[in-house]
Amino acid sequence: MGLSPDAKPEELPTTASAEELASWDTWRERRKDAFSQRLKEATDKHPDANEQEIKHIRKRVIDQLKSRLVPVTFHASPFAANSAVSIHVKREMEADLAKHGFPRFTFNWDAAFAHDVLWNSVAVDITVRNWVPWAKRTHVDVVESAIPGIKTRFFQWITNQGVTRAKLKLTPADLAAQRKQAQYERSTKRKIATLRADTFLAVYPDKKILGHLLRDPDAVSDFEEDDANSMPTRVSAHWRSRGMEAIVRSLDQVALKRARSTQKKMSVRGLLDRKDVRAPTDEERNNQLVPARFPKDAYDSNYLLEQGEFQADYITTESMDIENLGMEMVRKSFGTGRCSLADNGSSGPTRPPPPGTHATTQQPLATATGNTAGPSGSEVQMSE
Known part of the structure; x- marks a missing residue:
């Protein structure tokens, strides 16, 4: 990025603008359409080819298209004299970014x-792909x-830099409001934890260990x-666990x-009521x-x-038959008609959706060399 190793967050390039993001999305779609059209033309010329031959044809055409893809106009950052990365490595990566439609590195x-x-x-994929060979040349062992x-x-670094940059824009009033909200949430969780612990010890006075653990605010959702x-x-x-959720x-x-x-009912509802989960x-x-x-079974x-096994052994203690205790408490609290052990909102047990997953894969394109100047915006061009 043309910055020194000790650069501050506010010295980083400006964030990708809405116009840049939209233009880049359009460029990617046009590149995809161009590739699809060329692949169709190539395979249509060989109607009798078997699956293995078609696979070979597609690979050959894709390799040709990647090598002929004209990069967009790239606006390079100045080179920092004290950078650990050489100007040659910097230019190679900028060429790679331009081949992928990026107008600048940010x-x-x-x-x-x-x-x-x-x-x-995609920018992280390109950065790491260019960083690995450089790291190996500098005797960094990368498996x-x-x-x-x-x-x-x-x-995580990108997110942290974004948070820091956002904080720099906050006024003293904004910062005070954030601190007040954090204190409110922590205070609320502490009150909920105390209420649950007191309630648990009222119905199970002999289970003092679990009652004490329930006072931990970190145990609150x-x-x-x-x-x-x-x-x-x-x-x-x-x-x-399902049993621990049932207890709560x-x-x-x-x-x-x-x-x-x-x-008192209003006070308890104010602490515990949730519109959904x-x-x-x-x-x-x-x-x-x-x-x-x-x-452990909580x-x-x-x-x-x-x-991992080491950490699991470190954070847990001996199991306490939490599953059966949870079923017993659901039966005694809700009655026999409502014995679900799943998570719930304020009105009754309902199962939450599983945590979402997100995966982004990026097929590496051939590294571009030479001049990074080319079409700007969303236009996709290939050399003949």
């Missing part, structure tokens, strides 16, 4: 989740299996408020039923706080597998 810093933006995903992790950290005048949405706790939902039901006065995004799953030292088995 990211969409404003995206809430960097990896959800195709511009960012193929490490590349997905490198890309993940790259996306995250929530989001779209409107201060409406109930928030629960972001389900992906780490909980049962405690909410008991706490509401045991609230005697109208004022949704699964966390991938980014939210990574950032969601997870309590430690709960019984955690979802898939969550523990994701953590």
Whole structure:
């Protein structure tokens, strides 16, 4: 990007504009259409070719098209004299970006989740693809299996830079409002945790260990408020087992039923009522706080597998038959007609949708060389 290694976030290139994103999307669509047309023409010339021959024809045509693809006009950044990367490597990568329709090297810093933006995903693929051979030449040991992790950290870096850049634009009043909201959410979770722990110990006074663990605010689901005048949405706790989820939902039901006065009922509803529930995004799953030292069977088995055996052993304690306790509590709290162990909103058990997944794959194109000047905008051209 033409920056020194210690450059500050505000020195980074401006974010990809709406016009650049739209133009790039159009360029990609036209390139796809151009490739499809050439492939059809090539295969139509060989109507009797078998599957293996067609595969060979398609590969040959695609290789030819990639080598003849004219790059867009690329606006290169100045070269930083103290850069660890040579000018030769910089120009090679800029040529690669131009071959993929990028008018300059930047990211969409404003995206809430960097990896959800195709511009960012393709730019990261190109950057890593050019970085790996340079790293190996400088005696950095890069194994193929490490590349997905490198890309993940790259996306985290993009997101972090975007957050920092956004904060720089905030006024003191904005920052104060953010801090106030964070304090409110933490205070609310602490009150919910205390209510659940007190309720649990009231019905199971002999189970003091689990009652103590339930006081941890990290054990409370995250929530989001779209409107201060409406109930928030629960972001389900992906780490909980079905049994643990049943315990939590049962405690909410008991706490509401045991609230005697109208004022107390309103207070409990204000803490616990949710208009609906949704699964966390991938980014939210990574950032969601997870309590430690709960019984092993209080955690979802898939969550523990994701953590690895060492970490799973570290954060868990001996199982406490959470599944059966959860079923017992659902039966005693809701009655025999409502014994689901799934997550729920405020009105009753309902199963949330599974966490969404997002994958973006990018087939590498041949590295371009020479002049990066070419058509600007969304036009796709190929040399003859």
